[in-house]
Amino acid sequence: MPKIYYGTKKEPAFELVQSDDLIAVRTRSKRSLTRSTGPVAQPISAELDDGVLVVSYPEAGVEVYRIPTDRHVKSVSDRKSALRASPEVQFAGSVLVDPVSKEPVLYTENIFIKFIDTADPDDCAEIIRDAGLTIKSQPDYATNAYFVEAPTGTGQKIFDIANDLLKHDNVEYCHPELIRPRARKQIFPQQWHLKKTSINGLLIDASVNVAAAHEITQGEGVSIAVIDDGVDIDHPEFSGTGKIVAPRDATLLTNNPRPKDTFGIGPNGDNHGTACAGVACANGIDGASGVAPKARLIPIRLASGLGSQREAEAFKWAADNGADVISCSWGPPDGRWWDKNDVKHRSIFQLPASTRLAMDYVTQKGRNGKGCVILFAAGNGNESVDNDGYASYSKVIAVTACNDRGTRSVYSDFGKAAWCAFPSSDFGYAPFQHPDALTPGIWTTDRIGRHGYNPDERGHAAGDPAFNYTNSFGGTSSACPGAAGIAALILSVNPDLKWLEVKTLFKKACDKIDPQNGDYNSEGHSPKYGYGRLNALNAVELAKPQPRNAVTINRRFDAPILDMQTGSFALEVADDTPIESLAISVDIQHTYIGDLILSLQPPAGTGIDTLVLYSRSGGATKNLKQTFDTVTTPELAKFSGKKCQGTWTLQIQDVAAQDSGTLVSFGINLIFPRTDWIVPAEKAKKHQASNKTVKKNFPKKSPNK
Template sequence: MPTAYFGRADEPGSTFEPSDDLLVVRAATGPAVPRQRGSVPLPLRDLLAGAVLVQAHPEVGVEVYRLPPGQPIAERIRALDAAPEIRFAGRVLADPATGEPVLYTENLFVKFTDDADPAHCRAVLAGAGLRIREQVGYAANAYFTAAPERTGQRVFTIAAELLARPDVEYSHPELIRRRARKTIAPQQWHLRATTVDGTPVNAHANVEAAHAVTRGAGITVAVIDDGIDIDHPEFAGRVVAPRDVTADTDDPRPKDQGGTGPDYGDNHGTACAGVAVAAGSAGASGVAPEAALLPIRLASGLGSQAEARAFQWAADHGADVISCSWGPADGAWYRPSDPAHQRVVPIPASTGLALEYAANSGRGGRGCVIVFAAGNGNEPADNDGYAGHPAVLAVAACNDTGTRSVYSDTGAAVAVAFPSNDFEHAPFRHPAPLTPGIWTVDRRGRRGYNPGDPALGDAAGDYTAEFGGTSSAAPGVAGTAALVLAANPGLTRARVREILQRTADRIDEANGNYDASGHSPWYGHGRVNARAAVDAARG
């Protein structure tokens, strides 16, 4: 079975198995496989009859389908591959633990040792039959390369052969997984004590008190996510260095038509940015309402080279804090026996090196503070190579009563917690929350989470009342880090982390399982206290 080595040669690899019922097709042109021209159906409609679309990557025209049980997959692939509208059709690899599709692109990331001669590196790549697509800027002697089309699974062999060389440090194929958003589908109770629908709520992160000292001016927060509605009034005048690393343009705005499907279109990034830096000028304040927003649209799958470029762009264009509310797909939080809870998803070297570049070289060498959502699977965040990376602040979610949100991931990787939404779940004896979730910015009009229903936010559809998950918690901590840096711009990222953890409030003492060092597997070092953190930074 194909094995990818995302780390060095002496580190364990990730093995995948061919799926018996999944196939991948790539359109010859356009973002999707065409089934008709105008009102005239194409033969492709019959070739895909009965197949269920389970994953789409419109940025490269790739779709993954699951066939009904018992259907011969080889025959279907041959017919699709011969269709003029299809550039390629083939088998799909799957994660053996979960059956989740894992796509390979015939691209490889290769990093030679730092002291290797660049001319030698290029000669080695050419000898392996690889074309250099990009010499990346976040690591020395590192290249994003392409094998000849239809190399197929032999990219795993090529990568392994290169990794066996003494002058190669990392070598792995570009593998694409579904990138999961960390969201669970009055007002701003997470920022201050307030009353919601007549019920007092006092489980906030002490943000309003911090605003008496600083509101984040002079600090830039990068939000890497799907499209961000940068024309929203809450971001006016504070957008810097916008980028779409998937489309390779400077327009990070949502590219879809919106709606209320299972992934809610390109709505997620706008809400995340709102939690971090919304101005509060019209209806929702972010944690750092005077910080600048560096919006980066990433629509590519998990593990893509675009993912790595996002971190480099953020660091090279002045980001002080980087907020990421995404990562590997979560297991089912309500099903403790879900085998997905035990799977380990490593971070590819390409992304890991770019993340480390931002963490070590950003802010003139003081390092960007990188925040990740811990996850919504009620599972160990330590198995997530993104949230579990040592340079990352992984954020769990706590609720409006100061206890754990039922879905929030756990473990040693969790650094701190931040207020978010919650759900009642009788099998766990988990009570109903006091509020519907986090009130924040929404994509304007009817295209966002709130189509204009006052019960879901405001009547115009510019705000949502029900954002949540660790997706909302992570930008809350990113905004708090911005307040800390505004109070003391000379702090290193390590010092910011230490302050956030040291000044956090230990919540739920009875059930938090805090150890001798003050760490809880549920809350990290506790719920962030923005005012205490700002005071510590000034001191």
């Protein structure tokens, strides 16, 4: 069985097994063999007539079919041979599957490889050549990273090549490009979220208080990247000068993110991204408002499968083109939420190193070093989000779904990684004693005309009569861009916040809903709701810039850093007040920072041992001017609540020959606890009690009436 390492060679690997009833077919024309739009079917398609299409990747011309295996039909092996003989077929072969879920996992003849930061680029290129590989690209979101290809026909030997490369001392990560079906986080027909209102005579008061927050901000000056399928950027709700920024089709490598009607599995086509974008930032000029209607939209179409290199490149495009917030309503396939025995509930989907490093890049380099805020839909499988390597990654905000009763939506995922909840759709399910939803849903944007969710599969209007809006969108797919909109409101009020500060602020801005059944622990965390349902008004009030209670001690040294030697540099802290956090700043001029190791020795009274701030990363880059805080160096969080009086020593080791430099300056910024991170009770009660002011970006007539 092929063994794959998505992490380092010391981290656990996972295995795939070969299916005995699946065939993968790639055509030269990229057209489907069995679903061609041409008037005459090709004879070779008869080999698949009794097969069931399991998954397709139209951009690559790849389809996977499940073939009957009883003795009265042609064998899988014979069909492969017949397909390979056809000039229209480029490849016909076996399919690997996840041993638990039995879901197909396609492999390409490409490999992602990252060498250690200090490796010589010439040595890296030589190792790649010696392995018989060709460099396709060098992703610049990580040092010494390469995307390489093996010769055509390498097949499953690609796994052996990757594992052999990983044995090199200089190789940090190495894995084949594996592609899984990318599931949209969508449940319909119901959605509701924006403000307290009456629907069908019922007062519904379970919103995130967006209308009140709009009295302060509507997301001005902030850009939200929606990575999804196509976005109908011609929709009037995305019109206006400057609304659309840096549009991209990350799969086709063009600047046209519009939906492409493909032969994708399921009835939804390329509709999902338009609805998600509308929930986040629709203008609200005609029929639907986003949470942040004045935010800019960076629409990024990603039709490539889960784990592809295009996936990683989509994140980098977002950060490099000014994204402040990145919304992702997709991930591994969900289990059947009503079936606890579904094997997908036990499946663990790891995050590939290629995508993880791209996420690291956007949190470190995005927003001029403050980091982009990344949000993921928790999932709709009524299962643990902790098994989803994407949504549970520590640099991501995982968003669950709650309903119009202020309780958990029946399908919503749960777990330790759940960070917050946002209102979305729900429906009743008697076996779980789960009641019906109170609302039929609210509108969001749909593809213009009859191509989207509206009309529905029966041809009935599922939104406005002109078919430009839908009332049938929901799930954590809707919850995620809703929370992304709140992140945009926060950054509009205070653009200086770092991504981790936004995540922390979310925690403080939530309302604790469903206290009897939420299973909140002593830290205020619920596996169902994270830290609760987001409250947009609380969030923007908390985000308003306040005078910081802080002390900065900085000294200019202009001291030499000698080759192959260690230098120590000290600062004295006199204040003995317990701190909330600290940051260490250094300014080093050096000809090869990959030679350097920086360690911080705190005063003995803190009870904390020496910790490493920086260790030989950056390769041949010159100079290091950086601030280390809890975002870049999580170990610094250990000082929270500590008295930091005493001597702080910075040790700089030059561990390799030939280069030297100078420590220009070294500083410590001590931040003391704020006493003002409380929403004024009178203001909050006033907004929540009245909610009478409705901005004109909300539709004048509710589609529910």
